[in-house]
Amino acid sequence: xxxxxxxxxxxxxxxxxxxxxxxxxxxxxxxxxxxxxxxxxxxxxxxxxxxxxxxxxxxxxxxxxxxxxxxxxxxxxxxxxxxxxxxxxxxxxxxxxxxxxxxxxxxxxxxxxxxxxxxxxxxxxxxxxxxxxxxxxxxxxxxxxxxxxxxxxxxxxxxxxxxxxxxxxxxxxxxxxxxxxxxxxxxxxxxxxxxxxxxxxxxxxxxxxxxxxxxxxxxxxxxxxxxxxxxxxxxxxxxxxxxxxxxxxxxxxxxxxxxxxxxxxxxxxxxxxxxxxxxxxxxxxxxxxxxxxxxxxxxxxxxxxxxxxxxxxxxxxxxxxxxxxxxxxxxxxxxxxxxxxxxxxxxxxxxxxxxxxxxxxxxxxxxxxxxxxxxxxxxxxxxxxxxxxxxxxxxxxxxxxxxxxxxxxxxxxxxxxxxxxxxxxxx
Ligand code: PLP
Numbered sequence: 001x002x003x004x005x006x007x008x009x010x011x012x013x014x015x016x017x018x019x020x021x022x023x024x025x026x027x028x029x030x031x032x033x034x035x036x037x038x039x040x041x042x043x044x045x046x047x048x049x050x051x052x053x054x055x056x057x058x059x060x061x062x063x064x065x066x067x068x069x070x071x072x073x074x075x076x077x078x079x080x081x082x083x084x085x086x087x088x089x090x091x092x093x094x095x096x097x098x099x100x101x102x103x104x105x106x107x108x109x110x111x112x113x114x115x116x117x118x119x120x121x122x123x124x125x126x127x128x129x130x131x132x133x134x135x136x137x138x139x140x141x142x143x144x145x146x147x148x149x150x151x152x153x154x155x156x157x158x159x160x161x162x163x164x165x166x167x168x169x170x171x172x173x174x175x176x177x178x179x180x181x182x183x184x185x186x187x188x189x190x191x192x193x194x195x196x197x198x199x200x201x202x203x204x205x206x207x208x209x210x211x212x213x214x215x216x217x218x219x220x221x222x223x224x225x226x227x228x229x230x231x232x233x234x235x236x237x238x239x240x241x242x243x244x245x246x247x248x249x250x251x252x253x254x255x256x257x258x259x260x261x262x263x264x265x266x267x268x269x270x271x272x273x274x275x276x277x278x279x280x281x282x283x284x285x286x287x288x289x290x291x292x293x294x295x296x297x298x299x300x301x302x303x304x305x306x307x308x309x310x311x312x313x314x315x316x317x318x319x320x321x322x323x324x325x326x327x328x329x330x331x332x333x334x335x336x337x338x339x340x341x342x343x344x345x346x347x348x349x350x351x352x353x354x355x356x357x358x359x360x361x362x363x364x365x366x367x368x369x370x371x372x373x374x375x376x377x378x379x380x381x382x383x384x385x386x387x388x389x390x391x392x393x394x395x396x397x398x399x400x401x402x403x404x405x406x407x408x409x410x411x412x413x414x415x416x417x418x419x420x421x422x423x424x425x426x427x
Contacts, residue, residue: 008358008425009340018339019422025415026372034373036409041192041351041397043264043317050316051262057299064301070294076282079297082268088307089225090256091238092272098282100292104257104269108219109148111253111271114284115182115215116152121250121276123215127182135219136174136184138166140354140382140393142192145185145221156384157181161191165198168205179212183219188236190224193382193395194354195347200237207242207251218243220254224350226314227260229322234348240272249274258300260351261313268292268300324398328353328410335414341421344396353396354382355413358421362391368416374409 010018062070065081077083078099087094100107116127127133134155137146146156157174160167165188175181186206188198198206206218220239228234243251250273258267271281304310329346332355336342345354357365362379369376377395380386396413398406 007340008421009338012426015422015425018418019426022415022419022422026368026419029372029412029415032373032408034408034412036373036401036405036412037375038397038401038406038409038413039375039377040400041260042400043260044320044400044402047260047317047320047399048263050313050320051303054262054266054299054303057302058295060302062295062298064294064298068294070298073290075291075294076286076289078268078270078292079294079301081301082297083270085301085304085306085310086256086270089310090222090254090270090272091236092240092254092270096240096275096278097270097272098278098285099297100269100271100285102257102259102265102267102269102293102296104221104223104255104259104271105144105148107269107271108145108221108253108255110285111217111219111281112148112152112154114281115217118280118284120215120217121274121280127215130180130182132180134178134181136166136171136181137384138185138191139384140193140388140395141185141384142187142221143377143381143386145219146384150385154182155180158384159184161194161196163196165196165202168202168209172205172209175216176210176212181211182213182215183217185219185221187221187223188239189222189234190227190229190347190350192223192350193352193393194345195350195352196345197234197348198236203237203239204242207239207248208246211248211251216251218252220252222254222256223260225256226310227317227351228314228349229318229325230348232348240274244274250277253277258304260317261310262300262303266296268297321399323403324401324406325353327403327406328396328398331407331410331414335411336417339418339421342417351397351399353398355394355396355417356392357394357417358424359390359392361417361420361424362388362394364420364424365394365413365416368420369413372412372416374412374416376413 083094083097119126139158239252254272257269366376366379380388
């Protein structure tokens with residue numbers, strides 16, 4: 001994993017000294033009565049301001065490039081010009097891309113619901129008629145993926161992450177032997193929460209592996225496709241193309257959105273897949289809507305212009321986000337570096353830092369932080385059923401707070417880590 005397991009590098013005397021200092025620091029921290037929130041990966045108001053112009057668009061009238069009156073019904077697949085802009089970043093031909101409402105999570109949800117109620121291309125039967133439906137969940141992962149599955153009684157099977165993506169030896173074995181495994185959750189670039197980017201080899205193996213289920217799908221949630229934090233943007237392999245080349249053309253469901261590009265609550269979400277899957281989803285969507293909000297899609301196309309426009313806009317996000325991520329790294333290194341009491345990811349993009357503390361300490365760290373007024377994502381949220389068996393992973397979301405608040409929160413968090421770890425070791 002990007003966060004290797006930690007082991008203390010301190011003598012008993014050093015530990016005692018550290019614990020005593022942490023006790024004092026913690027008392028002072030509680031005394032300050034902070035109220036800080038690092039729970040969710042929300043864009044900050046300044047990031048949202050970058051897209052303020054959207055509120056004045058469309059400025060060139062209400063007609064789309066092909067003459068579509070965006071005010072009217074219709075156009076279920078979404079505006080062509082917007083699909084063309086996101087075709088490159090999401091690695092899906094525009095003709096196979098759907099531009100929908102504001103939430104990719106909603107598209108993931110609806111994909112699961114439709115697969116429950118109607119057979120997928122290639123399926124013998126719908127998932128609701130299966131004796132059991134299971135999804136592989138690389139861990140640590142995104143809690144809302146897990147919650148979505150739980151809501152429909154889908155069994156969650158954790159798979160360990162490596163620096164190159166999910167452990168493919170485990171994935172290949174499970175998917176080949178168990179026909180009830182119908183899906184795997186993947187955040188292939190700047191993964192939530194550990195920032196992992198899938199290697200080309202991982203993507204190739206996912207596309208080509210043998211699946212016992214004829215309706216096995218890779219839920220490829222490319223939520224952070226263009227959310228770079230360095231000068232060398234990560235490029236991942238093209239899953240959809242590799243699936244087609246490997247004779248598994250219908251295996252990939254690709255998702256993305258502008259939630260962290262424009263407005264998190266009023267962006268545009270995308271689904272992309274094979275022609276058969278895209279037709280399958282459109283057919284079911286047609287029963288629920290006559291068409292998406294094309295005015296919002298038009299204003300997005302006007303605002304972002306083209307793929308280069310998206311990348312240029314993301315550079316502005318990076319200017320706001322990078323100082324925050326740098327600050328988290330600097331504080332964690334200063335306060336916890338060399339102690340062996342914690343390790344953490346150094347993501348090259350995305351929205352999160354994953355902090356690993358000593359085994360059995362994460363819940364207590366989160367509890368102590370909450371007592372000091374620092375709200376963190378609940379420990380365990382990064383694992384299926386909220387159960388991190390090692391109780392060691394904590395997700396940090398640095399995007400929302402200002403720099404000053406962030407400094408207070410991460411410094412306070414480090415105090416909690418030191419306190420809980422030293423107390424545990426001195427037990
Ligand atoms: N997927 C991942 C991996 C996320 O981290 C998030 C938000 O944090 C989402 C999806 C939500 O996407 P949307 O806003 O498009 O529903």
